[in-house]
């Protein structure tokens with residue numbers, strides 16, 4: 560295992576703020592070694608859904624994805640957001656290549672099964688094909704991955720973007736020293752979102768369970784943390800949740816076992 564690989568995931572709020580996005584892409588461009596960018600775009604998809612008269616519906620941080628919503632998220636994530644990120648990275652000197660999970664069959668998923676909630680065309684990941692990713696990385700390209708996956712039967716599925724970042728980290732952990740960085744608009748996981756000084760510097764499974772049961776950690780933070788633990792469990796060297804300032808200066812919330 561000779562190479563380091565950094566996987567940076569940027570969320571919907573960062574994508575909505577041009578200055579923050581540009582700073583995040585500059586940070587990505589400056590990262591040494593091999594790297595993958597994973598992006599969300601949930602807020603943009605919700606905006607465009609509303610403009611089309613489709614009310615966005617989320618459950619525990621995941622989108623209920625009916626057929627019309629699947630069209631919207633495919634256009635937004637695999638189209639608009641993915642391609643504009645690739646273009647901006649090219650402008651900054653990073654040779655990026657945009658991918659969905661269907662491209663080169665990198666991420667195979669299945670319709671999310673749940674006993675009480677119908678998630679529609681939301682996809683849970685079954686497997687990651689690492690060979691095409693390794694080939695791209697080895698060729699000096701930076702993959703830019705969106706949250707659209709496929710089931711191998713021709714059906715596109717909508718997968719949480721934090722999950723995409725974590726399964727890539729887990730899938731590649733046997734071959735690289737993987738650092739997984741989640742960049743969003745908060746300083747990290749907070750005890751109280753209204754208090755910027757309430758950063759939780761370190762989370763372990765037991766403290767996560769306590770905060771979750773107390774309702775301190777909720778919504779979009781649940782898939783982020785479940786996935787960060789998944790990646791570290793699978794052998795990622797590091798998982799960090801932070802804003803850009805924290806990523807630059809060693810702040811944020813570190814996930815430990």
Ligand SMILES: Nc1ncnc2c1ncn2[C@@H]1O[C@H](COP(=O)(O)OP(=O)(O)O)[C@@H](O)[C@H]1O
Nearest residue numbers: 570571572743745747748749775776777779780
């Ligand atoms: N304890 C917490 N600390 C930080 N954010 C939290 C917490 N609990 C809930 N959240 C919410 O989770 C959101 C992040 O989830 P989400 O919007 O899905 O982010 P992203 O688009 O980056 O994946 C934050 O903006 C915040 O509103």
Ligand SMILES: CC(=O)N[C@@H](CCC(=O)OP(=O)(O)O)C(=O)O
Nearest residue numbers: 571599600601621622718719720
């Ligand atoms: C199934 C599911 O929830 N998919 C997510 C994919 C995008 C995403 O995760 O975007 P952020 O990182 O910006 O939240 C969604 O449609 O919101």
